[in-house]
Amino acid sequence: MENIDKLYEAILKGNLPLAVEMTKMAIEQKMDPKSIIDNYMSKAMDEIGSRFENGKAFVPELLMSARAMKGALELLKPMLANSDIPRAGTIVIGTVKGDLHDIGKNLVASMLEGSGFEVINLGVDISSEKFAASVVEHKANILCLSALLTTTMNYMKEVIRAIEAAEIRNQVRIMIGGAPISSAFAKEIGADGYSSNANAAVSVAKQLLAV
Amino acid sequence: MTSKETVLQSLNHKSGGRIPVDFGATSVTGIHCRVVEALRRYYGLENRPVRIIEPFQMLGEVDEELQKIIGVDVVGIWGRQNMFAIDETRLHEQVTPWGQTVLVAEGIDLTPDKNGDVYIYAKGNRSFPPCAVMPEACFFVNAIERGGAVDDENLSVSDNLEEFGYISDEDLSHFAREADKAAATGAAVVAAFGGTALGDIAFVPGMGLEQPKGIRSVPEWYMSTVLRQDYISQIFEKQTDIAVENYRLLWEKIGNKVDVVFTCGTDFGTQTSQFCSVETFNELWLPHYKRMNDWIHQNTSWKVFKHCCGSIVPLIPSLIDAGFDILNPVQINAKDMDSQRLKDEFGDSVTFWGGGIDTQKVLPAGTPGEVREHVRKQCGIFGKNGGFVFNSVHNIQANVPIENVVAMIETLSELK
Numbered sequence: 337m338e339n340i341d342k343l344y345e346a347i348l349k350g351n352l353p354l355a356v357e358m359t360k361m362a363i364e365q366k367m368d369p370k371s372i373i374d375n376y377m378s379k380a381m382d383e384i385g386s387r388f389e390n391g392k393a394f395v396p397e398l399l400m401s402a403r404a405m406k407g408a409l410e411l412l413k414p415m416l417a418n419s420d421i422p423r424a425g426t427i428v429i430g431t432v433k434g435d436l437h438d439i440g441k442n443l444v445a446s447m448l449e450g451s452g453f454e455v456i457n458l459g460v461d462i463s464s465e466k467f468a469a470s471v472v473e474h475k476a477n478i479l480c481l482s483a484l485l486t487t488t489m490n491y492m493k494e495v496i497r498a499i500e501a502a503e504i505r506n507q508v509r510i511m512i513g514g515a516p517i518s519s520a521f522a523k524e525i526g527a528d529g530y531s532s533n534a535n536a537a538v539s540v541a542k543q544l545l546a547v
Numbered sequence: 548m549t550s551k552e553t554v555l556q557s558l559n560h561k562s563g564g565r566i567p568v569d570f571g572a573t574s575v576t577g578i579h580c581r582v583v584e585a586l587r588r589y590y591g592l593e594n595r596p597v598r599i600i601e602p603f604q605m606l607g608e609v610d611e612e613l614q615k616i617i618g619v620d621v622v623g624i625w626g627r628q629n630m631f632a633i634d635e636t637r638l639h640e641q642v643t644p645w646g647q648t649v650l651v652a653e654g655i656d657l658t659p660d661k662n663g664d665v666y667i668y669a670k671g672n673r674s675f676p677p678c679a680v681m682p683e684a685c686f687f688v689n690a691i692e693r694g695g696a697v698d699d700e701n702l703s704v705s706d707n708l709e710e711f712g713y714i715s716d717e718d719l720s721h722f723a724r725e726a727d728k729a730a731a732t733g734a735a736v737v738a739a740f741g742g743t744a745l746g747d748i749a750f751v752p753g754m755g756l757e758q759p760k761g762i763r764s765v766p767e768w769y770m771s772t773v774l775r776q777d778y779i780s781q782i783f784e785k786q787t788d789i790a791v792e793n794y795r796l797l798w799e800k801i802g803n804k805v806d807v808v809f810t811c812g813t814d815f816g817t818q819t820s821q822f823c824s825v826e827t828f829n830e831l832w833l834p835h836y837k838r839m840n841d842w843i844h845q846n847t848s849w850k851v852f853k854h855c856c857g858s859i860v861p862l863i864p865s866l867i868d869a870g871f872d873i874l875n876p877v878q879i880n881a882k883d884m885d886s887q888r889l890k891d892e893f894g895d896s897v898t899f900w901g902g903g904i905d906t907q908k909v910l911p912a913g914t915p916g917e918v919r920e921h922v923r924k925q926c927g928i929f930g931k932n933g934g935f936v937f938n939s940v941h942n943i944q945a946n947v948p949i950e951n952v953v954a955m956i957e958t959l960s961e962l963k
């Protein structure tokens with residue numbers, strides 16, 4: 337079993353082939369998927385996330401770790417689907433209408449996925465109707481909105497209005513982020529959470545759902 | 548003093564002159580076409596279609612009338628083709644999805660499809676899939692990534708060099724004509740000759756190519772700056788070879804009719820950090836930048852302009868080492884980018900071309916009074932001892948309040 341330790345390193349270093357190989361081995365050894373995720377994957381994403389937050393790792397390194405993590409997670413997904421292992425929660429994420437920046441949003445999505453959330457990434461330029469419909473369809477616990485432009489950040493208000501109009505506001509927590517966003521703005525528009533980076537986004541999400 | 552002299556004095560860090568102003572000379576110091584139209588209306592100028600000078604960001608031409616009103620000291624010269632490799636010398640009238648009549652390159656059709664999206668095709672050639680889209684209710688264009696997954700076994704550096712080539716006689720003559728016209732205005736002249744940006748993420752998808760090959764996806768490119776450093780370095784090496792040869796030809800033909808060359812718009816900063824470490828920058832980018840800039844300084848009178856968004860304080864010493872004379876847009880609202888600190892630490896070695904007005908809070912959301920106060924403060928800090936060309940932090944976006952833009956313009960003219 338000790339070889340599996342390399343899974344942590346593989347994800348931390350962003351080595352996709354090694355991460356896949358190690359995960360296959362773990363599955364063959366009948367390791368519990370939840371413990372693979374908690375003890376190796378999430379830990380590695382935690383570490384790279386905190387290096388990123390502290391300016392010790394950068395966008396390329398985080399992208400590489402995220403890709404390795406996803407490679408491993410793909411292999412575990414069928415097992416998770418067929419089991420009653422509880423996931424941390426379901427999250428719908430997207431960049432709001434009129435905005436096409438997606439690097440940061442995708443990193444947030446990866447960090448959340450790597451820490452055990454089920455993540456539905458809708459992409460960029462997403463309308464309020466689409467966000468609301470997706471929250472309903474996936475019974476999402478959290479809705480994450482990203483905006484990088486001052487010209488699009490106000491659209492977040494519209495999304496929140498659409499969620500209220502669909503009468504699902506009390507079922508979903510809303511988190512927002514992106515370069516021009518601040519916690520004051522989050523408060524002003526009635527969002528539940530904000531973070532300035534992908535790493536802190538995970539703790540905010542966990543706090544919101546108390547997991 | 549002429550506009551050109553004012554700019555040169557500031558670029559040479561000499562005090563005494565007034566603060567020179569740029570709006571519209573480059574693709575990173577411009578004004579969105581909606582705001583150009585609103586300004587023309589505000590100042591009672593003739594109602595006519597605004598010319599789209601840069602169709603990716605939908606920047607409008609700051610025409611001679613507006614240049615006068617704003618007090619612009621710099622004019623730009625642009626290539627014969629835009630980033631979609633579409634001819635910019637033949638224009639036609641089109642209506643944008645937001646209902647504005649504009650003059651845009653003939654190869655661009657702004658009619659939306661049934662979903663409200665506008666598609667653009669490389670070289671205007673519709674027999675290949677579109678290279679870019681302006682989605683419904685968007686005010687600018689987004690690249691469409693084509694080319695699929697990277698096959699490392701068959702990856703060849705030439706795949707990522709397809710868009711970079713030696714300058715044609717036609718382009719040389721075009722630039723010579725444009726430089727003559729621009730120099731005759733008495734303003735300082737900035738040129739973007741193209742092809743010299745090293746790894747600018749906006750250009751990585753290859754929007755001017757019908758069938759881009761190589762690494763064309765944004766995340767794959769960023770990862771390659773770690774995973775495939777050799778490959779990237781070879782691209783930069785070859786690009787620099789081409790750039791130097793092109794600059795030699797351009798200098799022979801145009802000489803000091805051009806004052807500033809805008810060579811590279813690669814962004815190294817995010818709101819709170821950098822896209823790479825100082826070590827990676829020094830290894831992967833700096834040697835190539837230095838070779839290009841050294842050649843320019845040893846052989847021409849041109850100053851070199853570098854655009855780089857975000858929080859970049861740790862990288863500024865390396866950018867200066869690499870030989871850049873001018874930094875833009877000076878994103879004073881990003882982490883650690885305090886104006887006074889930038890001026891104190893780097894103001895003697897580099898010119899700040901930008902940072903005149905914050906575009907994340909003040910310009911879009913402040914009051915006209917706040918705009919005035921802020922512009923005065925920024926000019927007070929950056930304008931000391933030259934080394935400053937006034938411009939907003941990056942292009943003025945589509946829906947900023949026109950009264951704030953006017954407050955900025957009026958404050959600038961008061962400062963004169």
Ligand code: B12
Binds near residue numbers: 513816
């Ligand atoms: C890279 C970049 C681009 C790339 C985008 C590529 C892509 N596929 O995304 C390109 C070159 C295409 C681009 C284009 C434009 N850009 Co741009 N771009 C940037 C830049 C330099 C970095 C953004 C980035 O990717 N950062 C890296 C990631 C990791 O950080 P992040 O996005 O901030 O995300 C982190 C946090 O914010 C947070 N977060 C993000 N989303 C969320 C969501 C939730 C729920 C949570 C909790 C957290 C969270 O976590 C992330 C990870 O830590 C910024 C500069 C800046 N200061 O941010 C300008 C910037 C955002 N761009 C700007 C502009 C204006 C544009 C343009 C409109 C054109 C223009 N210049 O006129 C075009 C628009 C075109 C388009 N097609 O959308 C301006 C916006 C100014 C304003 N007034 O708001 C900026 C600030 C630059 C500047 N100097 O002013 N851009």
